[in-house]
Amino acid sequence: MLDQTQQALLMQTRRKLFGYACALCEDIGAAEDLYQDTMLRVMTARMMPEESTACRLWLFRIMRNLWIDRLRAEGRLPDFDDNAEVEELAQGQGDDQVVNALAVRQAFGKLSKAHREILALVDICGFSYAEAAEMLDVAPGTIMSRVSRARAALVVKMQDEKNVIALPLRRSARRLGERG
Amino acid sequence: MTTTITQCQLNAFVDGELPAAEAAQVAAAIAADPELAQSAARLHRIKAALGSACADLPLPATPQPARRGSFAPARLAACFGLAAMVLLLVASVPGSAPNLPVRELPRLAHHDQWLAHAGAQTELALPAGAEWMEPVMSASGLQLVHYEQGPERTHFGFKGPNACRLSLFVSAPDRIVASLQMALSDEIQHAHWHSGGYAFEMIARDMATARFATVAAGLQQGSRAHEDDAGLRVALLQSARLPCAS
Numbered sequence: 028m029l030d031q032t033q034q035a036l037l038m039q040t041r042r043k044l045f046g047y048a049c050a051l052c053e054d055i056g057a058a059e060d061l062y063q064d065t066m067l068r069v070m071t072a073r074m075m076p077e078e079s080t081a082c083r084l085w086l087f088r089i090m091r092n093l094w095i096d097r098l099r100a101e102g103r104l105p106d107f108d109d110n111a112e113v114e115e116l117a118q119g120q121g122d123d124q125v126v127n128a129l130a131v132r133q134a135f136g137k138l139s140k141a142h143r144e145i146l147a148l149v150d151i152c153g154f155s156y157a158e159a160a161e162m163l164d165v166a167p168g169t170i171m172s173r174v175s176r177a178r179a180a181l182v183v184k185m186q187d188e189k190n191v192i193a194l195p196l197r198r199s200a201r202r203l204g205e206r207g
Numbered sequence: 208m209t210t211t212i213t214q215c216q217l218n219a220f221v222d223g224e225l226p227a228a229e230a231a232q233v234a235a236a237i238a239a240d241p242e243l244a245q246s247a248a249r250l251h252r253i254k255a256a257l258g259s260a261c262a263d264l265p266l267p268a269t270p271q272p273a274r275r276g277s278f279a280p281a282r283l284a285a286c287f288g289l290a291a292m293v294l295l296l297v298a299s300v301p302g303s304a305p306n307l308p309v310r311e312l313p314r315l316a317h318h319d320q321w322l323a324h325a326g327a328q329t330e331l332a333l334p335a336g337a338e339w340m341e342p343v344m345s346a347s348g349l350q351l352v353h354y355e356q357g358p359e360r361t362h363f364g365f366k367g368p369n370a371c372r373l374s375l376f377v378s379a380p381d382r383i384v385a386s387l388q389m390a391l392s393d394e395i396q397h398a399h400w401h402s403g404g405y406a407f408e409m410i411a412r413d414m415a416t417a418r419f420a421t422v423a424a425g426l427q428q429g430s431r432a433h434e435d436d437a438g439l440r441v442a443l444l445q446s447a448r449l450p451c452a453s
Contacts, residue, residue: 046261059267063348067421131256149222150257156224174222175215178253 033075036082041066043152047087050147051094051140061097065090084162087152091162134184142177149174212236212243221250267348312397314360318374318410321353321364328352328366337363339432340375343425347418349373373411373419375426380406387427391416398423402430 044065048058068089069075076082135143148159149170156174160167212233219225220233237244330350333341344351344365353364360378367373380401387400396419398409407430409423 042261042264042266045264045266049261049264059348062267067347128256128259131253132260135257135260146257150254151261153258156219156222171215171219171224175213175218178218178250179214181253182249 032079033077033082036079037066037069037086040083040086044086044090046151047090047147048094050135050143050151051091061090061094064093068093080158084154084158087148087154088162130185131181134181137184138177138180141173142180145170145173146177146181217243217247218250221247221254312395312410314374314376314408314410315395315397317362317376318372318412321362321374322372322412325353325364325366325372328364330366339429340426343422343429347422347425349422367414371411371414373409373414373422376406376408376410378406378408380404387423389420389423391419398427400427400430402427 041062045058045062048061048065049055052058052061065086069086076085135146138146145159145163148154148162149156154162156167156170160170163170216225216229216233220230220237223230225233237247330352331354333344333351334354340363347367349365349367351363352366353362355362355364360376363375363377365373365375387398389396389398391397393416394412396409396411396414396416398407398419400407400423407426409419409426411419
C-alpha cells in the first residue's frame, strides 16, 4: 500500500521512468506498454521500500525486469555487457560537431541496447555510478567504463549521421548569427 | 590531451563521480589543455541533451493512487490473483479457450462496428455512477473514448496503448452467470459477469490475454463492490430504460 510519501515519489519519478522505458524499447508504443505495466506492478505491490533512494532503485528495477522478461519471451535477450570495440576518440575528434539535442537523441536511438541502457540510467534517470552499479549488479568501475564506451559510441554515431542538419540550440543564437 | 587523463576519467569527471583529489587533477589538466577542455565541454553538452530528452515526452496516462472510497491497491492485487486463477483455469480446461464462434458473441458485431468507425477519439470523462471503473482502467492504461447509451445496453469504449480497443457493455441480464466467465484466444478475448442485477460483457481483439484477464477481474470486483451504489444504479437504469409505449 503506497503511503503519501511513496505516492509523491512515484509521481516525481514517472517522467524519468517513461524516459527509461523509451530508452529501452524500440518504439514509443512498446515504451508506453512497459511504463503502464510497471505502474500497474508498482500500484499492486504489497510493500515498497521506504527510503527514497532504495525506492527509486526499486521502481526502475521493476521496469528493467519487466523489459528483460519481454525480451526473454521474444528470444532476443541482449548482451548487457556491450564490450563491442568502440574506437577510442582521438584528441579533438568530433569536436567540430555542433552538439545539439536533436542530433544527440537521433544518435542515441541508434546505439546498442546496452549502450542505451547505461546512458539512460546515468544521463536520463540521473543515477550515480554506485546506484547504477547496484541496479545492474556490477562494480561501480564497470559502470565507469561502460559509460565511457557508450558516450564514445554515441559520438561515433553522430559522426556517421550524414543527414542530420545541425540546428542551433536556441533561436536567439540563430538570430544573433544572422545579425553578425 | 594530457596522456594521464583517460576517456573514462573525463567522463567520470563530467558526471561528478571522481574523488576530490582526482577531480582536481582532471580540472587542472582541462585548464591547461584547450582540446581537453573542448572534449569535456562536448561531453557536458551530450549529457545535458540526454538529460532533457524526456522533459518534452508526452507522458502516457498514469495510474492514480487509490482515492477515498475507491479501488484500493490491495483489492487490485486480489484482482491480479483472481485473474491469474482464471487464466490458469482457462488454460487447464481442454478446449476452454477456443476460437470463439462469432454467433455466440452477439456484442462482437457491435464492438467491430465501433472499431470500424473509431477514428481519432479524444478521452472522455467517465459518466456519473461509473467512476468506480477509473482506478482499474487508469492502472491498465485504458481511456474512455466512446460512450453510448441505448435502450437495451450501454457501451463503454476504451482505448489503450498500441491502439488496442476494449468494449464494455452493460445491459439487463438474459441469463444468470454465477461468476466471472472468460474465454480467451489470441484473436478474441471475452469476459462476462453479473452484478447488481445487470450483465457486464467485455470484448477485445488482439489484446494480451493476461492484461485482459486482469482488467476483467478488476472490473468485476469493482462492480461487485459498488452494486449497492445508488449512482451506479441510476446510471444503469437510465441506460436500460425503454421508451414509453404510445
